Amino acid sequence: MSVSKLKIGCFRYDTTRPLFDGTVPGDNLEYTMDTAATLPEIFERLIRGNEFDVAELGLTFHLRLLEPDSPFVALPIFPNRVFRHSCVFVNTRSGITGPRDLVGRTIGEFGTYGQDSGVWAKGILRDEYGFEPARNRWLIGGLEHPSAPFGFISHPHPENLEVSEVPEGKTLSAMLDTGEIDALFSANVPQCVLDGSSNVARLFPDFEPLERDYHRRTGIFPIMHTIVARRDLLQEHPGLARDVYRTFTAAKDAAADRYRHDRRLYQVPTMVPWMHALVEHNNEQFAGDWWPYGISANRVTLDTFLRYHYEQGLSSRQWKVEEVFAPELLDT
Template identity: 25%
Template sequence: MSQPIHLHTVLKTTALSTPLKNGALKSDRVVLDFTEITPIHKAFAPMVRDATFDISELAIVTALQAIAFKRPIVLLPVVVASRFQRGCLVSYRPHGDVKPEQLRGKRIGVRSYTQTTGMWVRAHLVEDYGLATPDIRWITHDLAHVEQYQDPRFVEHPAHDKSLLDMLHDGDIDAAIFGNDLPEGDDYVPVIADAKAKDLNWAQQHGFVPINHVVVASAEICKREPLAVRAAYDLLAKAENQQVATSVGPRKTLSGFESLSGPLEWIIDACLEQALLPRKLSLEEVLGPARALLEGEMA
């Protein structure tokens, strides 16, 4: 029997990835050699710019932009992170209440305009309140992971280097979108009231929890070692199925082409409204390369 192929892999440590990292799930065809990168978004630019890793977690917006700008990645049909997003938009109580209906013309800060949490918050504002994305001033520091993408004209980049929290405290912005760094305390007020209930209703209506991160492979490794990448996908799908079997509440991971097709169409349309994509992507563009790989059409 031939030796398994080693693939340089980056995944955040979660309930899904743990059995892959500790060897509880393994394959005789592939070994996933993990590199730990914290926070995980620091792996995104190296992956889409230089294909630094063979397999990598990637934000869904970054993955779609990479495909649109023909970066050498293949999106595998595995979602490794999803979450509800409405509660991530907060204001600072000492400056007064901010309601969604008041946001037209206001300043909202976000780490990067392309940040996936920001995409979801904007999509909810469009869907729930009819607030077109250009109606709001978006204040951000970080540029896109995909170098070819340029922020639209309604995105502003302040000259100072204040953090989002400092800008919120100082009144430079009226509200801010936070991800995993959501601040705690009574002074930080969700802009969208009853966010949790609205999120649950949204998931019931649409059939999925808002997707944050997927898994991609470098196009080069797919061409050079297709069997190893297929084996890696099989491990990921098994880990995802185990996660679903043991988790409670709405499903926050997904695997398989059928599971991702509907959510991807919804996300592509939301990205178009927000000028996050240069054109509408087809599902064939997004999922076709992985389908060819996983269904054996690649040598």
Template identity: 25%
Template sequence: MRLRTLLGDHACTKALKDGSIKSDLVEFDFVAYSPTNKGFKPMVREQAFDVSEMAIVTYLMAKSFDKPMVLLPHVVLARFQHAYALYNAKSGTMTPADLNGKRVGIRSFTTTTGAWLRGILANDYGVDLDSIDWVTFEDAHVAEYVDTTKRAPTGKQIIQMLLDGELDAVLGEKSELPGLKPLFPDVGKEEQSWFARHGVVPINHMVVVSRELSNTHPEAVREIFRLLQESAALAPAASPRFSAKDMRRSLEMIIRYAAQQGLIPRAYEVDELFDDLTRTLIQRTSR
């Protein structure tokens, strides 16, 4: 069975994408998108792939509109988020507490990194998200989502707007340009402190399959999951490895953040994110 597949170039996908591991049951026709997240919109809106990497917040929103995709319990990208928040030091020193009432730019209000950072800012630093003047540059992957943020003028770039003083801070970006500083002054210390409090590594991307594939070819879905797990096991030890417990804890937190921010209508139970088939695979995740 040949499967049209979107997977980014990660350490955990390398063995699968370079053919080091193979299957007698399925073959992957890899489709190139750069960056990979450019393929999420066609997957959500057109079901363009049989197998697809997927931002977890996009999946949560897609589920709320009953898009025909099913989540696999497999993480391909996870990272701490604190480094992805910047401000322009020309305006003076800024801390998370100073964001109330400010102009904050973000590529799209529905990005997973943005949702994580807003959740961190609101729940750990007491930032009033509703007081912020949000400026966005792209629409959501999920067409049905109603975006009430202010759209940046056509042709404007997020980092340049920050440099020009048209934004006070931005989320979801990193830059080494002079004058731009991290909103969290000691990023490593903040990450360690946050992990000590919550015991969570934030999930960015997982993998989905089409609902049709899950319903009609369960053996193929089990094989896809096996191959993903095998490929991840061959990745360097530094690559993120999630036990079922680790994955559940991270998913519970991003579900809560997404619900708080109005990205989804309610906080789902983690088990609701899977179907009867993929739910049985959870205990086979890396331990």
């Protein structure tokens, strides 16, 4: 279909870089790409500023907008997905040596209670280790810079859950380092960890084997973000959702093809030692498509996130995949 030039807001990933570079032509689309220094900036510019026709959005943000009714519709395009055993950090003097030691602790989370990485981490810890978020105190604020919880989205949580803001002028990273909080659920690695502070460590220091085992057992590769489009635009232009889907898929496939091609070059276009070994190792675990888009290949992962979202009191009911994504793309 033909539509006037779309404004697309998205982070620059391997999977989307061809869209920024213009190396993948739009499937009947004319578009301009825009990004931001941080992902929450993209989300806020979409939700509060109404700046984009199509944009990346965290799954939990999209689900919160669905109640009562969202101006956006999700497309089964997933530019950001990360295994999340690695996202739980602890103060080494807190006495936390395993998941069961989290009970009764003060835990920090960036921006909102139940950001996408936090939803996954809490859900996995509950399924695998019996973790109960309601048995902890939660502090919400800025990771590296003092800031209030996100002001552009609602903040649902169970009534029996103790959730409060980080004290004025404080940051979660510094509070973890000093022991003012016992643990931190964070999508980003805090600076105190990057600086090598002896006061902080991951809950699961050797996280890769755990995450690989989790994937082998469950088939789940956690999804953080989706792509959404303006509902009115999709209604005005039948076929637009599929055109956007095909264009993003072509960009992702082009990125995957680059890794396949670079196998014969030992992945020398990257500067990561033994990158070729990692690629070959992943080829053994991920059959065919490492990073699938569409509903069928991701239904188990999506159903699990929707269950976690409801169990954690972030949704008033458990949403179904068919209610969340564009009807014309449910066959993907």
